[in-house]
Amino acid sequence: MLGRWSIALCLLAGVAGCGGAVDDRPAKWSFISATIIEPSCATANCHSDITQRASVNLSDRDVGYKTLIDRRFVLPGDTTNSSALLYLMNGQGSLRMPPDEPLPGADIDLISNWIKACTVPCND
Numbered sequence: 001m002l003g004r005w006s007i008a009l010c011l012l013a014g015v016a017g018c019g020g021a022v023d024d025r026p027a028k029w030s031f032i033s034a035t036i037i038e039p040s041c042a043t044a045n046c047h048s049d050i051t052q053r054a055s056v057n058l059s060d061r062d063v064g065y066k067t068l069i070d071r072r073f074v075l076p077g078d079t080t081n082s083s084a085l086l087y088l089m090n091g092q093g094s095l096r097m098p099p100d101e102p103l104p105g106a107d108i109d110l111i112s113n114w115i116k117a118c119t120v121p122c123n124d
Helices: 002-018 029-041 061-070 083-090 105-117
Strands: none
Touching (some): 029 061, 029 105, 083 105
16 A cells, blocks of 8 residues: 555656756757657658648758748747647647647747747748
């Protein structure tokens, strides 16, 4: 019985600590493109060089940035008017990007922070 309580307390302590972590990843396009967008969105089914769903190619950092800015999916410094992109990342089912596996909330927050901090150009 004591062993079960010990396990339960350890689990509770771990859960309590999850909300306090600070995301120290850089809100920079160079990081976001390489670690979030390319592996999650530039897949064979979606926004790859070959597929280019909705004529969007996110497989290359510079091409992806140009597409997001030129097509006004991202309005630098303006998360309100970039909300369609953020909505799709936070969506559900077929109205979610990526559709197969949702992005973690921390990744969406990082992208939102990049948009807020972005002043053209912000493709560093």
